Structures are given as structure tokens and as C-alpha cells.
Amino acid sequence: MPGKETIINIEGLSQFYGEKQVLHDINLYVRRGEFITLLGPSGCGKTTLLRLIAGFLQPTEGRILLDGKDISVLPPHKRPLNTVFQRYALFPHLDVYDNVAFGLKLAGVPEDEIQKRVKKMLKLVSMSDYESRNVDSLSGGQQQRVAIARALVNRPKVLLLDEPLSALDLKMRKDMQIELKEMHKKLGITFIYVTHDQEEALTLSDTIVVMNEGRIQQIGTPIDIYNEPVNAFVADFIGESNILKGRMMRDYRVAFIKHEFDCVDAGFGEDVTVDVVVRPEDIYFTNDPAKCQFKATVNSCTFKGVHYEMWVDTDTGYELMIQDYDPYPVGSEVMLYIDPDDIQVMKKERRANTYPAKVLGEGKVEFLDTEFSCDTSGFAEGEEVMATIRFEKVDLLDHEEEADLTGNVVFILYMGDHYHLTVKTETGENIWVDTNDIWDKGDFVGIKILPKDIKLSKPVAGNE
Amino acid sequence: MKITTIAARAYIALVLILLYAPIVFIAVFSFTEAKSLGNWTGFSFTLYRNLFTGSLQNSSGLISAVNNTLLIALAAALISTVLGTLAAVGIHNLRGRKRQTMTFLNNIPLINPDIITGVSLFLLFVFLHISQGYFTVILAHVTFCTPYVVLSVLPKLSQINPDIYAAALDLGATPGQAMRKILIPMLRPNMISGFILAFTMSLDDFAVTFFTRGTIGLDTLSTYIYTDARKGGLTPELKPLMTIIFLLVLVVLLVINIRQSRQTEKIQK
Numbered sequence: 001m002p003g004k005e006t007i008i009n010i011e012g013l014s015q016f017y018g019e020k021q022v023l024h025d026i027n028l029y030v031r032r033g034e035f036i037t038l039l040g041p042s043g044c045g046k047t048t049l050l051r052l053i054a055g056f057l058q059p060t061e062g063r064i065l066l067d068g069k070d071i072s073v074l075p076p077h078k079r080p081l082n083t084v085f086q087r088y089a090l091f092p093h094l095d096v097y098d099n100v101a102f103g104l105k106l107a108g109v110p111e112d113e114i115q116k117r118v119k120k121m122l123k124l125v126s127m128s129d130y131e132s133r134n135v136d137s138l139s140g141g142q143q144q145r146v147a148i149a150r151a152l153v154n155r156p157k158v159l160l161l162d163e164p165l166s167a168l169d170l171k172m173r174k175d176m177q178i179e180l181k182e183m184h185k186k187l188g189i190t191f192i193y194v195t196h197d198q199e200e201a202l203t204l205s206d207t208i209v210v211m212n213e214g215r216i217q218q219i220g221t222p223i224d225i226y227n228e229p230v231n232a233f234v235a236d237f238i239g240e241s242n243i244l245k246g247r248m249m250r251d252y253r254v255a256f257i258k259h260e261f262d263c264v265d266a267g268f269g270e271d272v273t274v275d276v277v278v279r280p281e282d283i284y285f286t287n288d289p290a291k292c293q294f295k296a297t298v299n300s301c302t303f304k305g306v307h308y309e310m311w312v313d314t315d316t317g318y319e320l321m322i323q324d325y326d327p328y329p330v331g332s333e334v335m336l337y338i339d340p341d342d343i344q345v346m347k348k349e350r351r352a353n354t355y356p357a358k359v360l361g362e363g364k365v366e367f368l369d370t371e372f373s374c375d376t377s378g379f380a381e382g383e384e385v386m387a388t389i390r391f392e393k394v395d396l397l398d399h400e401e402e403a404d405l406t407g408n409v410v411f412i413l414y415m416g417d418h419y420h421l422t423v424k425t426e427t428g429e430n431i432w433v434d435t436n437d438i439w440d441k442g443d444f445v446g447i448k449i450l451p452k453d454i455k456l457s458k459p460v461a462g463n464e
Numbered sequence: 465m466k467i468t469t470i471a472a473r474a475y476i477a478l479v480l481i482l483l484y485a486p487i488v489f490i491a492v493f494s495f496t497e498a499k500s501l502g503n504w505t506g507f508s509f510t511l512y513r514n515l516f517t518g519s520l521q522n523s524s525g526l527i528s529a530v531n532n533t534l535l536i537a538l539a540a541a542l543i544s545t546v547l548g549t550l551a552a553v554g555i556h557n558l559r560g561r562k563r564q565t566m567t568f569l570n571n572i573p574l575i576n577p578d579i580i581t582g583v584s585l586f587l588l589f590v591f592l593h594i595s596q597g598y599f600t601v602i603l604a605h606v607t608f609c610t611p612y613v614v615l616s617v618l619p620k621l622s623q624i625n626p627d628i629y630a631a632a633l634d635l636g637a638t639p640g641q642a643m644r645k646i647l648i649p650m651l652r653p654n655m656i657s658g659f660i661l662a663f664t665m666s667l668d669d670f671a672v673t674f675f676t677r678g679t680i681g682l683d684t685l686s687t688y689i690y691t692d693a694r695k696g697g698l699t700p701e702l703k704p705l706m707t708i709i710f711l712l713v714l715v716v717l718l719v720i721n722i723r724q725s726r727q728t729e730k731i732q733k
Contacts, residue, residue: 056630076633083634089627093649102645103635154635 403446548613596678
């Protein structure tokens, strides 16, 4: 609902680096004065999006509006925005004062006003005593304070921050988070913040935009994002979670780990497969057999400071993570229950791998730029079809000799009794795989699909 | 002291003596009046006096050769510094194969023998009907000096955080202002090193100058000495001149070395 209170509108923004698309149709609005965070793993496109807003890159498609005016084609020096860079990017041949004064001098602000504003800003970032210091002689934290002052002194309409704290140690990072939050409150300037650190995003933001593979996954307040993740990626990325296959029996009733639970979700339909998220702190121990919903055996228990982290094996053969203030001995049988409120049901994003394919001839079909054998009866040569392969029917091999094609494991999700892997092929397509084998992120794998597991169908209108 | 240590030191001493004996020889004999080389007729400053008061045979030729040498070296070094810095920024912003190709092309003139550079430039100027003189000599010197500037500026560019240029734009600098106020000041030490290198390369050149100076009687120091020596014996006043040049080069070299060690110290800090 973009309106008067929005300062930035991003409409249909796509970005290509050569053939590679790094942003897909981004639509986003930023409210005046809010602290909004672009959050995602490295390579998700968050920094690209920030650089597009700053003007260091020109969008391939779409536009960026600032106060209703299209700024997509303006060069960076004409945009009333300022950036705080990841590695500070201070000017090493200028001292602290001249670094901060740089923008004001270019803008032709009178000398006495420059002096007043620089001093005030250095005071805000607690760097008043360092005016004439060489920037190379400052610590990382001090350099970042100067970088923040250098950006803020120009009174930008929006401050862009590109992982500004990632080069600092943990203690310094925590302190700077608090200071940034206070500066934001005090100045009332809109902050757009980029980070891969979910905890930092939850701490600082009014709004979080979770991104993955160049697409926005979810936009919401930290509480919304944590409690109601829209998909398995968001649930896994934000905090710890148990992500499980489930089945919506009917409204307010969901089955997973081979037990049925009451829940607060409705509208999925009857007997529909879904994904279920339960946070580890939302599974409770009980001594009351009447409250117990399922039993489990504790198989590990680790002290984590504030709480204990336990892995339990349920009576139905699933592994769950539980966090609790009290430890339970390894090997003990425990009774557990989950509140309906704490069960987050998500629509399944996909049920199987489907790819547009082309019948090459009798028993031959091509998809993912690879030729496969399969049953083509009922389809003519040259016909465009859809090929479907169930997740568990894709075999991963640790060598490429017998493989049909190769790829890299880019994302791993533990689903309680198996792993759900995202494998990116060399042509950049995703294949999703259910497996019991343990793979690591980044592993190079051979992919094998047996002819009997490839099912062809007529393409459905509107399907990609 | 062990015998091996003594042998090692003696070897180094021998190498140094062989390297510097000719220069020391000239320097020593610049302080005597004898016309023929190798005759010691007593200590005297006469040759130095002759050199500076100009009371020597054909002195105007020598002085104009020195002037030409300095003028050409200055012009060539200045032009090379500007061209080389711009080229380095351009090469730095290329990616992958293009960058490799450009660096390779830049390095060819460095390893190409001077005589080939000289002859090929001579043929080119003749082919293009460019009358040869100051202009062609400076042009020729620029062609072999520029790569040295590129090589001194490129490493600094890869040390500079790529966000620094972006930061300047972000704070309201036009690309020109970002170059002037941020990039050039950061590159200045390397540009000066490149300038000094280009200047000494130009000062020192014989082969390229010889082929591109044309027939208007333009002499630099190296071509003057060459002609002078062929005319029958070196003018004695050249000995003090060479001594002075050697000392100047020594000073410049020391300055460059000190600058470099200061820079590395600064980086290590």
C-alpha cells in the first residue's frame, strides 16, 4: 500500500549480470523513517539491490522511485542518499575531519556551517577527540563510526548500510547495533540495512525483507517473520526450527511425525500435504499423561548458556530439536506436547521437480539441457511436454562417471527423518532431492535419474 | 672467521669492484688535467671549471646536448605520467582476459630491444612523412616510457578498496571530482615513482634517439658523446660531466628507495 508515507518505491526491478539474472522482479516499498533490513545468505541479491538504490548499478528492468520521482537513471552523486560501506571505504589521505566534511565541501556548504555540522556529527558517533587523526590509525570500530558520520552529515533522505558491522568482533558488533538503533531513533532518517546475520536483523529492524536467489521470500516485522515464516527457507534461515512434512487433515487439524495435532490454521483444504514448522522452544515436556501428545527418547543434551539443546527421537522415528531451561538425561523417555498456537503450517512450495521438456524421439527426452531415456509412449517426436520427477527418485552420486548431469548442493534442510536438498546444476537450474545420505553445502555431486522415474505429461496452460 | 665466510666476502668484494671500477676510474681521472685517458698529471679542478665556465672546445654543442636531454626527458616523462596513469586506471577496470591482454601488450615495449623500437619508429615516421626532430624524439620516448608508469601505478590501484571511488560518488562527487580529489592523491606517490623512472629511461636512451632525431643536427648527451668519441678521443670535460650525472642518478635512486621503504612501512602499520 504505497502512499504518502512511503519514501522509496521499487517497481518490477530485475538485474542481469550478462546472462545471469541476480534479481527477479523485485517489488518493495519503504516507509518514511523506518529501519528496513534486507536479509539473506550471500549471493541472494541483497547487496545488488542496495547498490541499485545507491546508483552504482543501473537496473536492467524496472524502476526505483524516491518521493514519487524516478531516480533509476540518476548517477549516484545526484541522489540524496548516502551509503555506509562494508569495509568503511574511508579516504586514507584525508584525516577524520576532512573525511566527514568531504560531502559538505562538494555541496558548497559555507565553511563555518561545515565545521558546526562535522563537529556535531563526530560527537553523535563519539569521535570528537579524533578530528585530526589519520584514518589508518583508527580501529575497525572507530573507522566505521567515521564512515557513519561521513554519510549522515549530509542529511540524506535515506541512509544505506551495506553489512556495516560484519568486519567487527562480536562484542563491538553488539555495542554498535545498540548505537545504530539509537541514532536511527534520534535522527528519524530512513535506514536501509543489508545483512546476512538474522539475529542482527531481528534486533535492529522495523521491517525485514528476507531474500533468497534474487527473490523476496517474505516481508514483515521481526515477530511476523519469526513466528509465521511463509516457507521452509525463511523458517530455516531465521532462528532454529524443526521443519517437517505434514498433512492438513481438515481446518484446524494437522498431522506430522505420524501424530495428529490441533492447530490454528485453516483454509488449506482437506487432506493436503503441507510443511510444518515448530520452533525448538515451543515443544514442552510434561509429566501429565493427559497432556502428553507423543513420547520420545532423549538422544543428546547440550548446555547452551541460557538453555539446554536436546535432540529427541520420537516414538514414530523422527528426530526433533528441543530447547528447554531444564535438562533431561540422555536415554530417558519423555512425554511431550505442542500448543496449537506454536504450530506454523505452510503451503508446500512444490511437490515434485517439474521441467519443460522436449521429446527427441522414441524413448528419448531432453530437459535441463540433458538427454534422458524414459517412456515416451503417447507423445510425438518434437512435442513440448512437462517432465516430473519425485524428490526421492533423484539419486546423488559422489562421482560423475555414471551421472546424467552434475551440480552443487546449495541448500540443505533437515526434515526430521530425511534431508531435503537443493542442488544447482551447471546451467543454473534447481533440482530438489529427498535423501537419507549426508551431504555438505557446496558438495559437487553427480545427478542420476532412472528412466522409470521420469513421468511425462501434457503442459498445463499457465505453467512455466 | 671461517674460511667460507672469508671466501664469500671476497667474492662479493670482487663483484663490486668489477661493477664499479669503470665509474670510479672516470671519477678519479676527472680530477686531473691530462688530455689522454689514464695519465695522472696531478690533482686539479680545471676540467670542472672548464665545464661550468664553458671555456672548452665546441662547448655550445655539449651544453645544448645537455639542455636537449633534460628538455626531452622532462617532456617525455610528463606526457608518459599522464598517459600511463590513465591507461593503468583503464586496465584496472577491465576484467579477466581483456585485462591480461592489455597487461601483456603493455609489457611488450619493455622487453623489446631498443634498437628494434628505434628502427621501427624511424620507418614509421618516414612512412608517415613526419619530419624528424624534437617532436619525433619526444613521441618515441613517450612510447617506451609509458609502460613503466603503467607498471608503477597498477599495483597501487589493486590495493585501493574498490568502494572508495564509489564512496566519493556517493558523497556527491562527479566522476571527474572523484578522480581529482580522491584517486589522484592516493596514486600520487606511485605516479611520482613512475615519473622518475620514465625520466631516467629517457635520459639514458641512445638507440631510439639516434634513429628518430632526423638530420637537423639534434643531439642529446648520449648521441653527442657517441659522435664525439668517434671524432677522435673523448673531450676531457666529459669525465667530470659523467661523474656529476652518476652522482645525480645515485641521489635519485636513494630517494626512490627511501620512499619505497617508507611506503611499505606504512602498509605494514
